[in-house]
Amino acid sequence: SAVISQKPSRDICQRGTSLTIQCQVDSQVTMMFWYRQQPGQSLTLIATANQGSEATYESGFVIDKFPISRPNLTFSTLTVSNMSPEDSSIYLCSVAVIAGEIYNEQFFGPGTRLTVL
């Protein structure tokens, strides 16, 4: 398993500003991900944070809006840029670790609850 922490746990931001969310893992992991979750709803993958190279974004998400850094195997940041009220959501960091011969398991941080006014 892996223990993941996120900072900040929550924030209230003004429209047009940017917020950087930090994700720290207690062990080195290859795969880190960023998700978005509307309260009470399912998770949508934003991007895969690749160490040493640019993040891989899912359809509907772009680097200019959600720049991601991955300087090493235990840390990543997600920035939500030029925020609007539609960006209000919970942002979750996760990692995947090998659990068996043919599968891996995913573990999540506690999330960052963002409210944009």
Added chain:
Amino acid sequence: TQLLEQSPQFLSIQEGENLTVYCNSSSVFSSLQWYRQEPGEGPVLLVTVVTGGEVKKLKRLTFQFGDARKDSSLHITAAQPGDTGLYLCAGATGTYKYIFGTGTRLKVLA
């Protein structure tokens, strides 16, 4: 677009009752995971099922993976208020790619 549909979407039951949550797709998954999420926290992994037809038990929770590895179910026996939360299934479509289900919000009343 691959979808994982969960049913029911909402469930409110009395303590001691049994319930089953379903997770269905038209896609085949190499493995499938179930999570429970409580307010203000991230999803917590409950179980991973890998083999078609596999059944795993975790105390009062029974998980089954469909024979064709396209669907799964979670059965809770004698539900308790501590079981309250959002239940999510997630299917693995590639080495590290997951699709999350639409979610089932369970409330167990004391």
